[in-house]
Amino acid sequence: MDERIALDGRILHPAGDGVVYGPGSTAQHLAGLIARMGRTRPFLVTTGSVVRAGLDAEVVAALGVEPVGVFDGSVEHTPAPVVLAATAAARDADADCLVSLGGSSVVDLTKGVALVLAAGDEVLQRRVDRSLLDRPKLPHVSLPTTLSGAEFTGVAGITDPTSSVKRAYMHPTLAPRWVVLDPLLARATPAALWSATGMKVLADTIEVLCSRLATPMSDAVALGALAILDEHLVTSTSDPENLVARGWSQFAVAMVLPQLVGVGLGLVAALRHQLGGGLGVPHGVASTIVLPHVLRWNAADAARPLRRAAAVMGLGDGDAVVARLESLTDQLGLPRRLRDVGVRREDFSRVAEHVLHDAALSTNPRDVPDVDAVVEVLDAAF
Secondary structure: OOOOOOOOOOOOOOOOOEEEEOOOHHHHHHHHHHHHOOOOOEEEEOEHHHHHOOHHHHHHHHOOOOOOEEEOEOOOOOEHHHHHHHHHHHHHOOOOEEEEEEOHHHHHHHHHHHHHHHHOHHHHOOOOOHHHHHOOOOOEEEEEOOOOOHHHOOEEEEEEOOOOEEEEEEOHHHOOOEEEEOHHHHOOOOHHHHHHHHHHHHHHHHHHHHOOOOOHHHHHHHHHHHHHHHHHHHHHHHOOOOHHHHHHHHHHHHHHHHHHHHHOOOHHHHHHHHHHHHHOOOHHHHHHHHHHHHHHHHHHHOHHHHHHHHHHOOOOOHHHHHHHHHHHHHHHOOOOOHHHHOOOHHHHHHHHHHHOOOHHHHHOOOOOOOHHHHHHHHHHHO
């Protein structure tokens, strides 16, 4: 943000109550959070990989009461039929609160369950009365196992399987009431998933810094989170038992993700939404691949924030930031090209059309005027 511009705007925050963090915070705090909300019938939403790692048993033991049900069928990109199936299970169990355990797809699925329980199945239809989103929702406690950060937003990304379009359902009350950041729950997260979601939040951090709506507060928070991720992401990936590095990486997410509600993101986020919902590319992988190319495309309009990012990372300029991100991608063993994850050139036009309607573009530092501009970035990333 340029300090020469008079400050004028507003600061928004998610509707959550708070965050507890640290090794063992699940065992120490979860039962108290459920009791504090006056709830006695929790319903656990998770995924098969978490169950196979035995983490669900740790959480169930920490709830303080027996869960009325467990749904472990979450899948990537949160297809609407899965949301409806999980909702039916929670409804049949007469749940009075929701607990999510897993990554962004699990968190979005749980938000979707809260939304559909409140508003009915019709809320997922293409055209819906937006007032349905205002209805009171069951409280949600989130225990994330990745660095995606969905637990800090009031947005649920749900994919329509008939059109392969991921739609965003936005309301402040979709944000979890409490988030528990416990690096003990993250120790079983595979390195590839941890690193990719870490690169996704690193992309978010840079896009917050470059946003048209950036504020002195969002700048300070983004720069602090960037420094943490630059220091700890590689170590936390290579050594999952390093609870210090994993905990600091989680805290960086808690710092920057709440800024999104007021500051927004940019073209990286818009691209990953559509590469994910339309083509099945995981958000972390999509963010990792397109980030350097978006930064080069935005460079002239984001020169100052990129210089600030360079300073925090101990680099010379914005070009060095891009080079560092590419080197970090290689160091983490993540893909660098869209063609390496099954994207074809013939997919570009369809992806670009959907990207142009993504709300994230409104805060990108450079105008994205047409399909050709998006295809230019996709081509560079191919």
